[in-house]
Every structure is written in C-alpha cells, then in structure tokens.
Amino acid sequence: MASGTDLIRRIKEQIEEVDPKEVHDLQENGNGAVIVDVREQHEFEESHLPGARHVPRGHLESRIEGSAPDKSERVILYCASGNRSALAAHTMQELLGYEDVASMRGGITLWKDRGYDVEVPRTLTAEQRERYSRHLLIPEIGLEGQMKLLDARVLLLGAGGLGSPAALYLAAAGVGTIGIVDNDVVDLSNLQRQVAHSNDRIGVPKVDSAETAIHEINPDVKVEKHGIRLDASNVMEIIDGYDVIVDGLDNFPTRYLLNDASVRKQIPVVSASILGFEGQLSVFHPYEGPCYRCLYPTPPPADLAPSCGAAGVLGVLPGVMGLLQSVEVIKLVTGAGEPLAGRLLLYDALGTTFTELKVRRDPDCPICSRDPAEISDEEMGVFPDYEAFCAGAG
Amino acid sequence: MVKIPPVLRSSVGGAKEVEAAGGSVGEVLRSLAARHPATESQLFSEDGDLNRYVNVYLNDEDVRVLEGLDTEVGAGDTIVILPAMAGGR
Numbered sequence: 258m259a260s261g262t263d264l265i266r267r268i269k270e271q272i273e274e275v276d277p278k279e280v281h282d283l284q285e286n287g288n289g290a291v292i293v294d295v296r297e298q299h300e301f302e303e304s305h306l307p308g309a310r311h312v313p314r315g316h317l318e319s320r321i322e323g324s325a326p327d328k329s330e331r332v333i334l335y336c337a338s339g340n341r342s343a344l345a346a347h348t349m350q351e352l353l354g355y356e357d358v359a360s361m362r363g364g365i366t367l368w369k370d371r372g373y374d375v376e377v378p379r380t381l382t383a384e385q386r387e388r389y390s391r392h393l394l395i396p397e398i399g400l401e402g403q404m405k406l407l408d409a410r411v412l413l414l415g416a417g418g419l420g421s422p423a424a425l426y427l428a429a430a431g432v433g434t435i436g437i438v439d440n441d442v443v444d445l446s447n448l449q450r451q452v453a454h455s456n457d458r459i460g461v462p463k464v465d466s467a468e469t470a471i472h473e474i475n476p477d478v479k480v481e482k483h484g485i486r487l488d489a490s491n492v493m494e495i496i497d498g499y500d501v502i503v504d505g506l507d508n509f510p511t512r513y514l515l516n517d518a519s520v521r522k523q524i525p526v527v528s529a530s531i532l533g534f535e536g537q538l539s540v541f542h543p544y545e546g547p548c549y550r551c552l553y554p555t556p557p558p559a560d561l562a563p564s565c566g567a568a569g570v571l572g573v574l575p576g577v578m579g580l581l582q583s584v585e586v587i588k589l590v591t592g593a594g595e596p597l598a599g600r601l602l603l604y605d606a607l608g609t610t611f612t613e614l615k616v617r618r619d620p621d622c623p624i625c626s627r628d629p630a631e632i633s634d635e636e637m638g639v640f641p642d643y644e645a646f647c648a649g650a651g
Numbered sequence: 652m653v654k655i656p657p658v659l660r661s662s663v664g665g666a667k668e669v670e671a672a673g674g675s676v677g678e679v680l681r682s683l684a685a686r687h688p689a690t691e692s693q694l695f696s697e698d699g700d701l702n703r704y705v706n707v708y709l710n711d712e713d714v715r716v717l718e719g720l721d722t723e724v725g726a727g728d729t730i731v732i733l734p735a736m737a738g739g740r
Contacts, residue, residue, distance in 0.1 A: 509735065530735075530736040531736070532657050532658070532736050533657045534657075535656075535657055535736075537736055552706070552735075553704065553706070553735040554703055554704075555703045555704050556704055556735055557658075557702075557704040557705070557734045557735055558704070601733075603731075603733075605667075608667070612654075612711075612731065613711060614708050614711050614712075614713070614731065614733070615708075615711050615712055615713065616713070617713060617716050
C-alpha cells in the first residue's frame with residue numbers, strides 16, 4: 258500500500274500543475290480561466306485569490322458544476338500548498354470529465370510569497386453571525402443581504418407612532434446607520450403607541466429616547482440624531498447620503514417638501530399615514546415609479562386633513578403600518594421581493610381588510626416629470642393654494 | 652358600491668360603504684351627493700369637476716387614467732373615494 262505522500266506525488270504526475278506566475282499572468286491579461294479555491298470555509302474567508310470561486314474539496318463532486326458549469330473551459334484549482342488542489346484536479350479530470358483542469362503549484366502560500374495580491378473578504382463577526390443567524394438562514398437575505406443591511410443608511414422622519422416600530426425593528430435587523438429627524442420631546446400621551454419611548458423618558462427629546470431604545474436592542478447601530486424640524490432650508494442637507502427614507506410625517510406641507518427633495522436626490526421614500534383605524538402605505542421610488550405628487554397632486558383643505566394628535570388613532574395601528582414600512586425598507590435595501598411601488602395599500606383594522614390600488618406616474622407631474630437638476634429650491638414643497646392651506650391649518 | 656374614507660363618514664351617517672346608483676362614476680357620485688348633501692362640496696368643486704385633492708378609483712384603477720367622471724360603472728364594481736392622509740404621529 259502506498260503512503261499518502263507517495264499517492265500525492267503519483268497523482269501530481271497525472272495532472273497538469275501551473276506556476277502562480279502563469280495564473281497571475283492569466284488574470285492580468287483577463288484570459289478567462291475559472292479559478293477555484295478548494296480550501297475550507299475559514300481559510301477562504303481569511304483571504305483568497307482575486308475573483309476566485311470557492312468549492313471546498315469535501316464538496317467538490319456535488320458543487321463544482323455550480324461554479325464551473327462548462328467542462329471544456331480551463332479551470333485552475335488551488336489550496337494552501339498545492340496538495341489538496343492536486344487531488345481535486347485529479348478527481349475532476351478522471352471522474353467528472355473536466356477537459357482542461359490544472360492545479361496551482363505551491364498554493365496560495367507561494368502566491369503570496371511572490372507578492373501577488375489577495376482579496377480579504379468582509380465577513381460577519383462571530384457575534385454578528387449569531388445575532389443575524391435567522392436572516393442568514395433565509396436565502397432572500399443571507400450573508401449578502403445582511404451585509405447590505407449593515408451598510409445601509411436609513412432615515413426615519415419622525416420618531417413617533419410610525420417611526421418607533423421602524424426604529425426598533427430596523428435596528429434589530431441590523432441596519433447599520435439609522436438617522437432620526439424629530440424635534441419633539443416624549444409626552445405621556447405618546448406612550449399609547451410610540452413604543453420606542455418609555456415612562457422614565459417622559460420629557461426627554463425623542464431622538465435621544467429612540468437612540469437609547471435602539472442601542473438596548475442592538476448596540477452596533479450607528480444613530481444619527483437630527484433634533485430639528487424638517488423645512489425647506491434644511492431638507493436637502495439632512496436627507497443627503499441616505500439610501501432609504503421612512504416617512505412618518507404628520508402634515509402635508511412637509512410631505513410635499515420631502516417628496517420634492519427626495520425626487521431631486523433620487524432617494525426612495527417608504528410612506529405611510531394613519532388615521533383612526535385606517536392606514537395607507539406606498540413606496541415612492543423616484544423615476545422608477547410614481548412620486549407622492551403623482552398620487553396626490555394637491556392636499557385636501559385643513560378640515561379634511563385632521564392629524565392623529567387631533568383626531569385620535571388606535572395605538573396598535575401605527576405599529577402595523579410602521580412595520581409594513583420596515584419590511585419595504587428591508588426589501589429596498591436587499592433587493593428581495595417586489596416593492597410596493599406604483600401601488601397603494603389601504604389597511605382597515607376594524608374590518609380587517611387590505612385594499613390595493615394602482616398608482617401611475619403622472620406624465621405631467623410638476624416634479625417627477627422633469628429632470629432632477631431642473632427642480633429649483635423655490636418650488637420645493639409648494640403646491641396650489643399652499644399659503645391658504647397653511648393659514649387654514651394654523 | 653362606494654367606499655367612504657374616514658374623513659367623509661360623518662357626512663354619510665357613519666357608514667364605511669354606501670350603495671349608489673348610476674351608469675358612470677360621475678352619476679354614482681352625483682347620486683351619493685344628492686342623498687348625502689354634506690359630501691357635495693367635499694367631492695365636487697364649484698364648476699362641477701372632482702376636487703383635485705380627492706382621488707376616485709374604479710375597483711383598483713384611478714379614474715384619472717380611465718375616462719374620469721364619464722367612466723362606465725357596472726353592477727359588480729366598487730368605487731373607492733380617497734383623500735390624502737398625512738397623519739404619522
């Protein structure tokens with residue numbers, strides 16, 4: 258019986274071995290060989306050849322066709338020092354029918370000794386793997402989606418009824434940066450629905466209270482606090498650099514202002530509103546779907562537009578709507594599913610009915626039918642009868 | 652059948668849905684306004700058009716992309732009246 262060393266030596270005689278320089282030249286010239294790393298997961302995660310695909314040798318037979326489907330194409334395998342890749346190349350050549358397979362002599366160790374570049378992939382820490390394990394298990398999110406969430410910057414407009422559940426669940430989901438715009442302080446009457454706040458934080462600014470709640474769930478989230486009221490003078494600066502905006506605003510002038518600014522900046526807005534037992538939800542994705550003005554060209558007069566503060570709302574309702582918003586945020590960030598763009602969802606809590614209406618882009622929309630560079634500061638947030646509206650709203 | 656939004660319910664005696672007859676969207680809304688006069692000024696402007704802040708849907712489609720008030724209505728159709736809402740707090 259031959260020793261392991263003898264076997265590897267004999268197998269190396271039966272396959273083609275290539276020098277790292279040849280592989281490096283191939284990469285430099287852009288000649289399309291498939292490069293496959295056959296080491297274990299933790300070795301691949303530490304560093305690997307640029308552009309290498311990963312098929313651990315233990316899974317070679319079952320997985321190689323996913324990474325190298327064309328058996329006539331040139332495939333170069335490597336491992337740490339060139340032994341495992343030699344054995345894998347032999348298997349592919351003799352048993353799997355690959356016609357042009359080679360093993361890189363000396364493996365990634367020799368590659369590095371020659372001073373060639375390696376890729377160090379970003380990965381989750383052990384704590385993050387545990388924390389987000391239920392996301393990692395669903396293929397629609399997975400590691401890639403979780404990385405996108407960790408890189409995402411989401412702005413919450415309002416840390417009230419809608420913003421509270423969004424803040425808590427987006428923090429739990431691992432959204433890396435959460436911005437919060439709110440100039441209010443926590444009031445006892447808020448606690449019936451604004452679950453990011455608490456009894457012992459009455460009187461505390463809502464941005465600070467929400468930050469505390471977020472960090473109690475997930476200390477890794479970076480919170481950016483904007484303790485001011487959104488207006489025409491600051492909106493462009495505040496929303497700059499965010500990937501998605503969650504609109505939980507309580508008045509029309511600011512909703513129009515936000516719409517116009519988000520169209521100019523081309524940032525999608527997940528919008529919800531609530532009253533009594535009913536909620537509305539939609540996604541306004543500039544230039545890919547309708548904007549808020551396409552749906553509502555002009556706001557109703559003040560007597561037809563009561564706010565929740567004045568008119569009352571079932572405390573759970575903003576929870577439902579704020580979480581539906583959060584789901585849309587996660588879909589926009591990860592690319593999973595079909596976002597609620599071009600559709601308006603109505604939820605009637607008393608009847609337990611969901612109604613979906615179509616929303617079309619208005620070809621004559623005063624804002625999103627134009628190039629974003631053409632929209633001026635002066636037009637932002639303005640709508641017909643704007644001054645009368647604001648006077649009527651007091 | 653016409654679905655009434657929360658802000659208009661006090662004008663129709665509190666109902667979420669009301670029956671109204673008519674062969675077009677305009678006729679249905681006119682008959683609604685005749686029976687519940689308080690809705691008239693909320694739905695229609697002085698010149699008789701729909702107020703711009705009121706969206707009206709025939710089933711799931713905005714009547715603005717159909718034939719507006721002239722859009723034909725069949726027996727099984729639902730009309731949804733939808734003013735914008737802004738509440739978030």
